[in-house]
Amino acid sequence: MLSAVLRFPLHRLCPGPRSLLGSHQAMAASLGPKPLVAVCQVTSTPDKEQNFSSCAALVRAAARRGACLVFLPEGFDYIGRDSAQTLSLAESLDGELMARYSTLARDCGVWLSLGGFHERSADWPSTQRIYNCHVLLDQTGHLAAAYRKTHLCDVELEGRVTMKESSFTNPGTEIVPPISTPAGMLGLSICYDLRFPEISLALRHAGAEILTYPSAFTFPTGSAHWEVLLRARAIETQCYVVAAAQTGRNHEGRVSYGHTLVADPWGTVVAQCSEGPGLCYAEIDLEYLRRVRREIPVQSHRRADLYGTVGLQAALPAP
Numbered sequence: 649m650l651s652a653v654l655r656f657p658l659h660r661l662c663p664g665p666r667s668l669l670g671s672h673q674a675m676a677a678s679l680g681p682k683p684l685v686a687v688c689q690v691t692s693t694p695d696k697e698q699n700f701s702s703c704a705a706l707v708r709a710a711a712r713r714g715a716c717l718v719f720l721p722e723g724f725d726y727i728g729r730d731s732a733q734t735l736s737l738a739e740s741l742d743g744e745l746m747a748r749y750s751t752l753a754r755d756c757g758v759w760l761s762l763g764g765f766h767e768r769s770a771d772w773p774s775t776q777r778i779y780n781c782h783v784l785l786d787q788t789g790h791l792a793a794a795y796r797k798t799h800l801c802d803v804e805l806e807g808r809v810t811m812k813e814s815s816f817t818n819p820g821t822e823i824v825p826p827i828s829t830p831a832g833m834l835g836l837s838i839c840y841d842l843r844f845p846e847i848s849l850a851l852r853h854a855g856a857e858i859l860t861y862p863s864a865f866t867f868p869t870g871s872a873h874w875e876v877l878l879r880a881r882a883i884e885t886q887c888y889v890v891a892a893a894q895t896g897r898n899h900e901g902r903v904s905y906g907h908t909l910v911a912d913p914w915g916t917v918v919a920q921c922s923e924g925p926g927l928c929y930a931e932i933d934l935e936y937l938r939r940v941r942r943e944i945p946v947q948s949h950r951r952a953d954l955y956g957t958v959g960l961q962a963a964l965p966a967p
């Protein structure tokens with residue numbers, strides 16, 4: 649049976665991947681419509697089945713609107729009540745849940761950024777810890793990239809927030825070079841990584857045009873830091889910044905800050921979700937990005953002779 653989404657012209661607003669289009673100049677000359685991205689805000693719970701239905705409904709709605717790349721937040725698969733439950737629900741990248749997302753990407757013909765999948769890897773039997781893995785699927789459902797969160801959130805705000813991600817998660821050991829997507833070159837990070845400008849600069853040096861921070865921020869830290877940090881990363885790197893977020897009550901003991909947003913390379917918030925689960929959309933204008941970079945060429949004004957080469961030493965190839 650044909651699913652409902654197939655009745656809609658899915659690729660109306662989506663040019664093909666950069667690699668198929670050739671150089672930046674060819675892209676600029678192509679005068680096609682600007683790629684549209686969709687950013688999802690959800691309230692994941694420990695119920696994986698329910699979370700999948702909610703996320704899939706948002707992805708289908710985004711595909712109907714013509715988005716070519718859809719972003720889901722950290723913990724899109726589930727948010728566990730405690731670390732024991734979080735560990736017990738985790739799957740591998742070739743498990744059942746990823747297979748369902750792969751089918752979803754293929755059926756809808758969209759790329760999926762699945763931030764913060766709880767991944768059981770080959771070292772699970774020995775470490776009994778998981779990875780916090782940002783999975784990127786292409787529009788045929790194939791794995792385009794996987795980045796494992798490198799900065800783990802071990803934070804204690806006295807009497808308010810206790811997070812000890814390292815007690816159940818192994819840190820990732822590498823940064824992943826930006827990936828060519830139909831919306832632009834995409835650099836992958838996750839949540840707490842947002843606090844480290846070094847990784848954003850490393851991705852920028854390696855050619856990123858869009859940085860993404862799928863997140864599950866706490867309320868006290870989110871209300872003080874979320875938008876400021878996201879806009880700062882956008883301004884410093886002159887990239888689009890896309891941040892899908894968990895919102896609301898995930899379970900009895902946890903509330904997430906929400907405020908899913910997209911900032912453009914000038915730092916302007918160009919899309920934002922309101923309260924509760926939902927979607928926001930943004931056009932990615934790479935002509936505008938290039939203008940911002942031309943007008944304020946910070947990248948060529950850096951004084952590595954004075955303060956070293958933050959981000960440049962990363963083991964990433966230059967574009």
Ligand SMILES: O=C(O)CNC(=O)[C@H](CS)NC(=O)CCC(=O)C(=O)O
Nearest residue numbers: 723801811813839840864865866869
């Ligand atoms: O554990 C899961 O299931 C999903 N992962 C998370 O919720 C992670 C680790 S506990 N949360 C953050 O990194 C919040 C960062 C934050 O709030 C800040 O930097 O202020």
